[in-house]
Amino acid sequence: MASADSIAHDDRLPTSPFPDGWYFVAGRDALRKQTLIEKTWLGQDIVAWCDDEGSVCVADAYCPHLGSHLGPTTGGVVRDGCLVCPFHGFEYDVSGQCVATPSAPAPKNARLKLFETEVMNGMVFAWWSGNGQPPYFTLPLDTRDEDGWTAVGLRDFRLTTHPEYTTENAVDIAHLSFIHGYFDVHQTEPVTVDGAHLTSAFEFKRERSFLGRKFRFEVSAVTHLYGMGFSFVDITEHTIPLRSRFWVLTTPLDGTYMELVLANQMQEVHRVSRLIVGLGFLPKRLxxxxxxxxxxxxxxxxxxxxxxxxxxxxxxxRPVLSNADGKIMLFRRYCSQFYPENEISTRRTLKTVARL
Ligand code: FES
Ligand SMILES: [Fe+2]
Incomplete structure (x- = not known):
């Protein structure tokens, strides 16, 4: 029998283990608390920190001087907003520039290799491209820190899979009823692809325990994919009623393991349905x-x-599909634009809106 590791490196992966895209690095609060984090991310060792003004830096973890690893487990620290190398004490600001050394003027060409970052709803993302292209799409802007919503809650998992598999859930309508027990699942709008943005809108019903009682919830969901690392679901639940935002953030770590982060936030509810009496007694925020x-x-x-x-x-x-399956092959074509070995022309053809 083949071991999990040997499978992971051949038949299990679509093409590249590291498709282009924006990938989750850390929660901003975790960066503030831990000051400096290190991780393996898209096959690279990276460090991330933020300065006193909250500007975030995500950088290659190796020092341009003599190559020390800069992470906290090697002794790297953040002092006055600058990352201090544990080997000879070179200091780097959040622009990646070396701004001081303990014993000589800072060499002008000592700069960390940086990754472009985006911060959204307390989550830090960085751009990855296999052949070093600058970001060729942006993350959506319309959900950033607004009043009337809870802070984003985060949960993370580590698994041996690829982000194309987990993201495929956005169009894999059939699995929702079979494995998760949703019912009356149906697509409400055609799946659309516009460049790097895929949308999939569907409705379903499900039973869930809430405050010790079982309720039937009726849910409308619109999933927005921006590459394979960023999946955002806008959810309206009609029973309570409530609105929530749910992110599935998948990040290949080293070619075998992947990090999957679930993030969720809710809009504060002013009135709750009489069915859910217990909730009505609580203050809005709580x-x-x-x-x-x-x-x-x-x-x-x-x-x-x-x-x-x-x-x-x-x-x-070439999956053998049935009539009940969602737009799996459209999703596959959408994904192909993010693999560095594919030509840019794939992206061009996907610029036109596909409504299939
Ligand atoms: S290796 Fe970083 S300061 Fe020398
Ligand atoms: Fe699922």
Missing amino acids: RARLSNHMMLEGQVKDVRQDLPVWNRKVFRS
Whole structure:
């Protein structure tokens, strides 16, 4: 029998383990608390920190001087907003520039290799491209830090899979009823692709325990993909009613392991349905925080159902599909633009809106 590792490197991956895109690095609060983080991310060792003004830097983890690893486990620290190398004490500001050394003027050409960053709703993303292209698409701007929403709650998992598999959920309508037990699942709009942006709108019903009782929830969801690292779902639940935002952030780490982060935030609810009486007694803020926690736990439960499949599935380049399947092949064509070995022409053809 083949070992998990030997499978992971051949049949299991679509083409490249590291498709281009924006990928989650860390929560901004975690950066503030830990000051300096290190991780393996898209096959690279990186460090990330933020200065006193909150500007974030994501950089290659090796010092341009004599190559020390700059992370906290080697002794790297952040002092006055600058990253200090543990080997000879060169100091780098958040622009990556060496601004001081302990014993000589800072060499002008000592600069860290930086990754472009975006911060959204307390989450830090950085751009990755296999052949070093600058960002050729942006993340959506319309959900950034607004009043009336809870803070984003985060949960993370580590698995042996590829982001194309987990992101495929956006169009894999059939699995929602079979593995997750949703019912009356149906696509409400055609799946659309416009360059790097794919949308998939659907509705479903599901039963879920809420405050110790079982309720039937009726949900409308619109999933927005921006590459394979960033999946955002706008959710309207019609029973309570409530609105929430859910992100599935998938980041290949080293070619075998992938990090999957679930993030969720809820809009504060002014009036709740009489069905859910317990919630109505709570102050608005607390009600939103409690609902956010329960919602996130529900998403965690769903992901736990998917995990054993994702951890072992292989890549079927020509899947045998049934009529009940969603737009799997459209999704595959959408994904192909993010693989560095594919020509830019793939992206050009996808610039035209596809409504299939
Ligand atoms: S290796 Fe970083 S200061 Fe020398
Ligand atoms: Fe799923």
